[in-house]
Amino acid sequence: MTPAAIETFFATLKAANPHPQTELEFSSVFELLAAVLLSAQATDVGVNKATRRLFVVANTPQKILDLGIEGLEQHIKTIGLYRSKAKHLMQTCQMLVELHGGQVPRTREALEALPGVGRKTANVVLNVAFGEPTMAVDTHLFRLGNRTGLAPGKTPLEVEHKLLKRIPPAYMVDAHHWLILHGRYVCQSRKPLCWQCGVAAVCGFTLKTPAPPG
DNA sequence: ATCCCGAGGG
DNA sequence: CCCTCTGGAT
Structure with missing residues:
Protein backbone atom coordinates (compact mmCIF):
# COMPACT_ATOMS: atom_id res chain seq x y z
CA MET A 1 0.00 0.00 0.00
CA GLN A 21 -12.00 2.34 22.16
CA THR A 22 -11.50 -1.19 23.39
CA GLU A 23 -14.65 -3.19 23.92
CA LEU A 24 -13.21 -4.84 27.00
CA GLU A 25 -14.94 -3.60 30.14
CA PHE A 26 -12.74 -2.23 32.92
CA SER A 27 -12.77 0.53 35.53
CA SER A 28 -9.12 0.62 36.59
CA VAL A 29 -5.68 -0.07 35.15
CA PHE A 30 -5.52 -3.32 37.05
CA GLU A 31 -8.87 -4.44 35.66
CA LEU A 32 -7.61 -3.58 32.18
CA LEU A 33 -4.50 -5.68 32.68
CA ALA A 34 -6.52 -8.61 34.01
CA ALA A 35 -9.06 -8.37 31.19
CA VAL A 36 -6.40 -8.27 28.49
CA LEU A 37 -4.56 -11.19 30.07
CA LEU A 38 -7.79 -13.18 29.99
CA SER A 39 -8.57 -12.18 26.40
CA ALA A 40 -6.00 -14.42 24.70
CA GLN A 41 -7.76 -16.52 22.04
CA ALA A 42 -11.11 -15.42 23.44
CA THR A 43 -13.77 -12.93 22.37
CA ASP A 44 -14.33 -9.64 24.18
CA VAL A 45 -17.94 -10.66 24.73
CA GLY A 46 -16.82 -13.81 26.51
CA VAL A 47 -14.17 -12.03 28.56
CA ASN A 48 -16.63 -9.34 29.65
CA LYS A 49 -19.05 -12.00 30.87
CA ALA A 50 -16.35 -13.47 33.08
CA THR A 51 -14.88 -10.19 34.33
CA ARG A 52 -18.33 -8.91 35.29
CA ARG A 53 -18.56 -11.87 37.63
CA LEU A 54 -14.96 -11.60 38.78
CA PHE A 55 -14.52 -7.88 39.39
CA VAL A 56 -17.57 -7.61 41.62
CA VAL A 57 -15.87 -10.04 43.97
CA ALA A 58 -12.23 -9.16 43.36
CA ASN A 59 -10.99 -6.04 41.56
CA THR A 60 -7.52 -5.70 43.10
CA PRO A 61 -4.46 -7.97 43.07
CA GLN A 62 -4.81 -8.77 46.78
CA LYS A 63 -8.49 -9.65 46.45
CA ILE A 64 -7.72 -12.01 43.59
CA LEU A 65 -5.01 -13.64 45.65
CA ASP A 66 -7.57 -14.06 48.42
CA LEU A 67 -9.88 -15.96 46.06
CA GLY A 68 -7.36 -18.77 45.69
CA ILE A 69 -6.62 -20.54 42.45
CA GLU A 70 -9.77 -22.63 42.47
CA GLY A 71 -11.98 -19.70 43.36
CA LEU A 72 -10.50 -17.74 40.49
CA GLU A 73 -10.96 -20.66 38.10
CA GLN A 74 -14.64 -20.86 38.98
CA HIS A 75 -15.17 -17.24 37.97
CA ILE A 76 -13.40 -17.51 34.61
CA LYS A 77 -14.27 -21.08 33.69
CA THR A 78 -16.33 -19.99 30.69
CA ILE A 79 -13.25 -18.61 28.92
CA GLY A 80 -10.99 -20.81 26.86
CA LEU A 81 -7.56 -21.66 28.32
CA TYR A 82 -8.98 -20.83 31.76
CA ARG A 83 -6.62 -23.00 33.79
CA SER A 84 -3.42 -21.47 32.51
CA LYS A 85 -4.99 -18.02 32.64
CA ALA A 86 -6.00 -18.50 36.27
CA LYS A 87 -2.52 -19.64 37.16
CA HIS A 88 -0.86 -16.78 35.31
CA LEU A 89 -3.20 -14.12 36.69
CA MET A 90 -2.61 -15.41 40.19
CA GLN A 91 1.17 -15.27 39.74
CA THR A 92 0.89 -11.83 38.20
CA CYS A 93 -1.13 -10.56 41.18
CA GLN A 94 1.52 -11.96 43.50
CA MET A 95 4.21 -10.03 41.64
CA LEU A 96 2.16 -6.83 41.59
CA VAL A 97 1.80 -7.00 45.36
CA GLU A 98 5.36 -8.02 46.12
CA LEU A 99 7.28 -5.97 43.55
CA HIS A 100 5.06 -3.07 42.51
CA GLY A 101 3.08 -2.03 45.57
CA GLY A 102 -0.10 -3.47 44.10
CA GLN A 103 0.13 -1.14 41.09
CA VAL A 104 0.46 -1.95 37.39
CA PRO A 105 3.97 -1.07 36.18
CA ARG A 106 4.38 1.36 33.28
CA THR A 107 7.37 -0.06 31.46
CA ARG A 108 7.42 -2.74 28.81
CA GLU A 109 10.06 -4.76 30.65
CA ALA A 110 8.17 -4.83 33.92
CA LEU A 111 4.91 -5.68 32.15
CA GLU A 112 6.40 -8.49 30.09
CA ALA A 113 8.00 -9.94 33.22
CA LEU A 114 4.50 -10.66 34.53
CA PRO A 115 3.32 -14.25 33.97
CA GLY A 116 0.76 -14.40 31.16
CA VAL A 117 1.80 -11.00 29.85
CA GLY A 118 3.66 -11.05 26.55
CA ARG A 119 4.42 -8.40 24.01
CA LYS A 120 0.88 -8.06 22.70
CA THR A 121 -0.71 -7.68 26.16
CA ALA A 122 1.98 -5.23 27.24
CA ASN A 123 1.35 -3.18 24.09
CA VAL A 124 -2.37 -3.00 24.83
CA VAL A 125 -1.80 -1.83 28.42
CA LEU A 126 0.82 0.72 27.33
CA ASN A 127 -1.59 2.04 24.70
CA VAL A 128 -4.93 2.01 26.50
CA ALA A 129 -3.82 2.81 30.04
CA PHE A 130 -0.82 5.01 29.40
CA GLY A 131 -1.57 6.49 25.96
CA GLU A 132 1.54 5.24 24.23
CA PRO A 133 1.56 4.78 20.44
C1' DA B 1 6.21 -26.85 17.26
C1' DT B 2 2.91 -27.85 20.64
C1' DC B 3 -0.25 -27.24 24.33
C1' DC B 4 -3.98 -24.86 26.62
C1' DC B 5 -9.62 -24.75 25.94
C1' DG B 6 -14.80 -22.64 26.34
C1' DA B 7 -18.30 -20.25 23.60
C1' DG B 8 -20.26 -18.82 19.42
C1' DG B 9 -20.89 -18.93 14.40
C1' DG B 10 -21.27 -21.17 9.92
C1' DC C 1 -18.62 -31.04 11.98
C1' DC C 2 -14.88 -27.03 11.56
C1' DC C 3 -13.10 -22.39 12.40
C1' DT C 4 -12.27 -18.29 15.13
C1' DC C 5 -11.57 -15.39 19.09
C1' DT C 6 -7.31 -8.59 21.07
C1' DG C 7 -1.59 -15.20 23.05
C1' DG C 8 1.77 -16.92 26.06
C1' DA C 9 4.67 -20.52 28.05
C1' DT C 10 7.25 -24.60 27.42
Whole structure:
Protein backbone atom coordinates (compact mmCIF):
# COMPACT_ATOMS: atom_id res chain seq x y z
CA MET A 1 0.00 0.00 0.00
CA THR A 2 1.33 3.44 -0.94
CA PRO A 3 1.71 6.21 1.63
CA ALA A 4 -1.19 8.04 0.00
CA ALA A 5 -3.36 4.94 0.23
CA ILE A 6 -2.41 4.49 3.88
CA GLU A 7 -3.38 8.09 4.59
CA THR A 8 -6.76 7.53 2.95
CA PHE A 9 -7.16 4.22 4.75
CA PHE A 10 -6.88 5.76 8.22
CA ALA A 11 -8.59 9.04 7.38
CA THR A 12 -11.59 6.97 6.30
CA LEU A 13 -11.61 4.83 9.43
CA LYS A 14 -11.23 7.94 11.57
CA ALA A 15 -14.12 9.70 9.88
CA ALA A 16 -16.35 6.71 10.63
CA ASN A 17 -15.15 6.38 14.22
CA PRO A 18 -13.27 9.43 15.59
CA HIS A 19 -12.57 8.01 19.05
CA PRO A 20 -12.26 4.23 18.90
CA GLN A 21 -12.00 2.34 22.16
CA THR A 22 -11.50 -1.19 23.39
CA GLU A 23 -14.65 -3.19 23.92
CA LEU A 24 -13.21 -4.84 27.00
CA GLU A 25 -14.94 -3.60 30.14
CA PHE A 26 -12.74 -2.23 32.92
CA SER A 27 -12.77 0.53 35.53
CA SER A 28 -9.12 0.62 36.59
CA VAL A 29 -5.68 -0.07 35.15
CA PHE A 30 -5.52 -3.32 37.05
CA GLU A 31 -8.87 -4.44 35.66
CA LEU A 32 -7.61 -3.58 32.18
CA LEU A 33 -4.50 -5.68 32.68
CA ALA A 34 -6.52 -8.61 34.01
CA ALA A 35 -9.06 -8.37 31.19
CA VAL A 36 -6.40 -8.27 28.49
CA LEU A 37 -4.56 -11.19 30.07
CA LEU A 38 -7.79 -13.18 29.99
CA SER A 39 -8.57 -12.18 26.40
CA ALA A 40 -6.00 -14.42 24.70
CA GLN A 41 -7.76 -16.52 22.04
CA ALA A 42 -11.11 -15.42 23.44
CA THR A 43 -13.77 -12.93 22.37
CA ASP A 44 -14.33 -9.64 24.18
CA VAL A 45 -17.94 -10.66 24.73
CA GLY A 46 -16.82 -13.81 26.51
CA VAL A 47 -14.17 -12.03 28.56
CA ASN A 48 -16.63 -9.34 29.65
CA LYS A 49 -19.05 -12.00 30.87
CA ALA A 50 -16.35 -13.47 33.08
CA THR A 51 -14.88 -10.19 34.33
CA ARG A 52 -18.33 -8.91 35.29
CA ARG A 53 -18.56 -11.87 37.63
CA LEU A 54 -14.96 -11.60 38.78
CA PHE A 55 -14.52 -7.88 39.39
CA VAL A 56 -17.57 -7.61 41.62
CA VAL A 57 -15.87 -10.04 43.97
CA ALA A 58 -12.23 -9.16 43.36
CA ASN A 59 -10.99 -6.04 41.56
CA THR A 60 -7.52 -5.70 43.10
CA PRO A 61 -4.46 -7.97 43.07
CA GLN A 62 -4.81 -8.77 46.78
CA LYS A 63 -8.49 -9.65 46.45
CA ILE A 64 -7.72 -12.01 43.59
CA LEU A 65 -5.01 -13.64 45.65
CA ASP A 66 -7.57 -14.06 48.42
CA LEU A 67 -9.88 -15.96 46.06
CA GLY A 68 -7.36 -18.77 45.69
CA ILE A 69 -6.62 -20.54 42.45
CA GLU A 70 -9.77 -22.63 42.47
CA GLY A 71 -11.98 -19.70 43.36
CA LEU A 72 -10.50 -17.74 40.49
CA GLU A 73 -10.96 -20.66 38.10
CA GLN A 74 -14.64 -20.86 38.98
CA HIS A 75 -15.17 -17.24 37.97
CA ILE A 76 -13.40 -17.51 34.61
CA LYS A 77 -14.27 -21.08 33.69
CA THR A 78 -16.33 -19.99 30.69
CA ILE A 79 -13.25 -18.61 28.92
CA GLY A 80 -10.99 -20.81 26.86
CA LEU A 81 -7.56 -21.66 28.32
CA TYR A 82 -8.98 -20.83 31.76
CA ARG A 83 -6.62 -23.00 33.79
CA SER A 84 -3.42 -21.47 32.51
CA LYS A 85 -4.99 -18.02 32.64
CA ALA A 86 -6.00 -18.50 36.27
CA LYS A 87 -2.52 -19.64 37.16
CA HIS A 88 -0.86 -16.78 35.31
CA LEU A 89 -3.20 -14.12 36.69
CA MET A 90 -2.61 -15.41 40.19
CA GLN A 91 1.17 -15.27 39.74
CA THR A 92 0.89 -11.83 38.20
CA CYS A 93 -1.13 -10.56 41.18
CA GLN A 94 1.52 -11.96 43.50
CA MET A 95 4.21 -10.03 41.64
CA LEU A 96 2.16 -6.83 41.59
CA VAL A 97 1.80 -7.00 45.36
CA GLU A 98 5.36 -8.02 46.12
CA LEU A 99 7.28 -5.97 43.55
CA HIS A 100 5.06 -3.07 42.51
CA GLY A 101 3.08 -2.03 45.57
CA GLY A 102 -0.10 -3.47 44.10
CA GLN A 103 0.13 -1.14 41.09
CA VAL A 104 0.46 -1.95 37.39
CA PRO A 105 3.97 -1.07 36.18
CA ARG A 106 4.38 1.36 33.28
CA THR A 107 7.37 -0.06 31.46
CA ARG A 108 7.42 -2.74 28.81
CA GLU A 109 10.06 -4.76 30.65
CA ALA A 110 8.17 -4.83 33.92
CA LEU A 111 4.91 -5.68 32.15
CA GLU A 112 6.40 -8.49 30.09
CA ALA A 113 8.00 -9.94 33.22
CA LEU A 114 4.50 -10.66 34.53
CA PRO A 115 3.32 -14.25 33.97
CA GLY A 116 0.76 -14.40 31.16
CA VAL A 117 1.80 -11.00 29.85
CA GLY A 118 3.66 -11.05 26.55
CA ARG A 119 4.42 -8.40 24.01
CA LYS A 120 0.88 -8.06 22.70
CA THR A 121 -0.71 -7.68 26.16
CA ALA A 122 1.98 -5.23 27.24
CA ASN A 123 1.35 -3.18 24.09
CA VAL A 124 -2.37 -3.00 24.83
CA VAL A 125 -1.80 -1.83 28.42
CA LEU A 126 0.82 0.72 27.33
CA ASN A 127 -1.59 2.04 24.70
CA VAL A 128 -4.93 2.01 26.50
CA ALA A 129 -3.82 2.81 30.04
CA PHE A 130 -0.82 5.01 29.40
CA GLY A 131 -1.57 6.49 25.96
CA GLU A 132 1.54 5.24 24.23
CA PRO A 133 1.56 4.78 20.44
CA THR A 134 2.18 1.04 20.50
CA MET A 135 0.85 -1.48 18.02
CA ALA A 136 -0.49 -4.62 19.67
CA VAL A 137 -0.53 -7.17 16.87
CA ASP A 138 -3.23 -9.70 17.62
CA THR A 139 -5.03 -12.06 15.26
CA HIS A 140 -6.89 -9.15 13.64
CA LEU A 141 -3.90 -6.86 13.05
CA PHE A 142 -1.87 -9.76 11.73
CA ARG A 143 -4.61 -10.74 9.31
CA LEU A 144 -5.34 -7.17 8.15
CA GLY A 145 -1.69 -6.25 7.83
CA ASN A 146 -1.22 -9.12 5.42
CA ARG A 147 -4.60 -9.15 3.68
CA THR A 148 -4.76 -5.44 2.90
CA GLY A 149 -1.09 -5.06 2.07
CA LEU A 150 -0.75 -2.42 4.77
CA ALA A 151 1.97 -4.32 6.62
CA PRO A 152 2.72 -7.79 5.29
CA GLY A 153 4.83 -10.03 7.50
CA LYS A 154 5.43 -13.64 8.46
CA THR A 155 5.45 -12.94 12.21
CA PRO A 156 3.46 -10.58 14.46
CA LEU A 157 6.67 -8.72 15.33
CA GLU A 158 7.43 -8.08 11.67
CA VAL A 159 3.89 -6.75 11.12
CA GLU A 160 4.24 -4.58 14.24
CA HIS A 161 7.46 -2.97 13.00
CA LYS A 162 5.99 -2.27 9.57
CA LEU A 163 2.86 -0.72 11.09
CA LEU A 164 4.96 1.54 13.31
CA LYS A 165 7.00 2.56 10.29
CA ARG A 166 4.14 3.12 7.85
CA ILE A 167 1.24 4.58 9.81
CA PRO A 168 1.33 8.39 9.99
CA PRO A 169 2.13 9.49 13.56
CA ALA A 170 -1.14 11.40 13.89
CA TYR A 171 -3.07 8.13 13.55
CA MET A 172 -0.75 5.91 15.61
CA VAL A 173 -2.41 6.01 19.03
CA ASP A 174 -5.82 5.04 17.67
CA ALA A 175 -4.67 2.83 14.80
CA HIS A 176 -4.70 -0.30 16.93
CA HIS A 177 -8.40 0.06 17.73
CA TRP A 178 -9.41 1.10 14.23
CA LEU A 179 -7.77 -2.01 12.85
CA ILE A 180 -9.16 -4.33 15.48
CA LEU A 181 -12.72 -3.06 15.11
CA HIS A 182 -12.47 -3.13 11.33
CA GLY A 183 -11.21 -6.69 11.53
CA ARG A 184 -13.93 -7.74 13.93
CA TYR A 185 -16.91 -6.28 12.13
CA VAL A 186 -15.94 -5.83 8.47
CA CYS A 187 -12.70 -7.51 7.43
CA GLN A 188 -13.61 -10.78 9.13
CA SER A 189 -11.38 -13.80 8.91
CA ARG A 190 -13.78 -16.16 7.21
CA LYS A 191 -16.16 -13.64 5.69
CA PRO A 192 -14.62 -10.31 4.69
CA LEU A 193 -17.52 -7.95 3.97
CA CYS A 194 -15.80 -6.18 1.09
CA TRP A 195 -19.06 -4.90 -0.40
CA GLN A 196 -19.68 -2.82 2.70
CA CYS A 197 -16.06 -1.90 3.39
CA GLY A 198 -15.21 1.79 3.45
CA VAL A 199 -11.55 1.27 2.57
CA ALA A 200 -11.94 -1.32 -0.20
CA ALA A 201 -10.78 1.25 -2.76
CA VAL A 202 -7.29 1.42 -1.24
CA CYS A 203 -7.09 -2.23 -0.14
CA GLY A 204 -4.87 -4.73 -1.87
CA PHE A 205 -7.42 -7.45 -1.28
CA THR A 206 -10.77 -7.37 -2.98
CA LEU A 207 -13.28 -10.13 -3.06
CA LYS A 208 -13.80 -11.15 -6.68
CA THR A 209 -17.45 -11.98 -6.26
CA PRO A 210 -18.83 -9.84 -3.48
CA ALA A 211 -21.60 -11.89 -1.94
CA PRO A 212 -24.88 -10.05 -1.59
CA PRO A 213 -25.71 -9.17 2.01
CA GLY A 214 -28.53 -11.71 1.99
C1' DA B 1 6.21 -26.85 17.26
C1' DT B 2 2.91 -27.85 20.64
C1' DC B 3 -0.25 -27.24 24.33
C1' DC B 4 -3.98 -24.86 26.62
C1' DC B 5 -9.62 -24.75 25.94
C1' DG B 6 -14.80 -22.64 26.34
C1' DA B 7 -18.30 -20.25 23.60
C1' DG B 8 -20.26 -18.82 19.42
C1' DG B 9 -20.89 -18.93 14.40
C1' DG B 10 -21.27 -21.17 9.92
C1' DC C 1 -18.62 -31.04 11.98
C1' DC C 2 -14.88 -27.03 11.56
C1' DC C 3 -13.10 -22.39 12.40
C1' DT C 4 -12.27 -18.29 15.13
C1' DC C 5 -11.57 -15.39 19.09
C1' DT C 6 -7.31 -8.59 21.07
C1' DG C 7 -1.59 -15.20 23.05
C1' DG C 8 1.77 -16.92 26.06
C1' DA C 9 4.67 -20.52 28.05
C1' DT C 10 7.25 -24.60 27.42
